[in-house]
Amino acid sequence: MSHHLIIGLILMLPLTAAIGAFALPRAGRWIGLGLMPALVMLTGWLALLLNGGVLIQPVGGWLAPLGIQLRADGLASLLLIASSVVGLLVSIHAFGYFGSYREAKQRTQFFWPLWFFLIASLNAVFLSRDVFNLYVTLELVYIQEIILLKERFTRFHQDGYRLTAGILGVES
16 A cells, blocks of 8 residues: 555544434444554554655645645654554443433534544644645644534533634634
């Protein structure tokens, strides 16, 4: 498997899982338990294949001034491994925390798809090569984070949520 395919899979697996979790909400937790170990293995494999080098992957074949380029180096692979391991631990905890689908239907309907989008956004942040794409992917992370956090807020936290959402430009 080439380096380019691994970088593509690191970004596309969480996106595909998010779409699958939206389409099949009952299977979201099982998708998470299958996705996260695979993502840990892919990020570890990328770190081994890089071997101290740098890999630049143009998305769609377009070069830097016009297109998006993804850059994988030692720091990016370390951050990808760390986020994948933490994501695996959070997914295992969420699997037990939410219980079965029937018990937590309202709470988990959007958790798993948003969680997978958050993982994909974090992976894109770590692989971004330029400041513009870094800004866009960080905004995606912030939006996912606010939506995930909003479900757990009490009345006391609503003012802080509104302030944060107003600063980021996300409607509450």
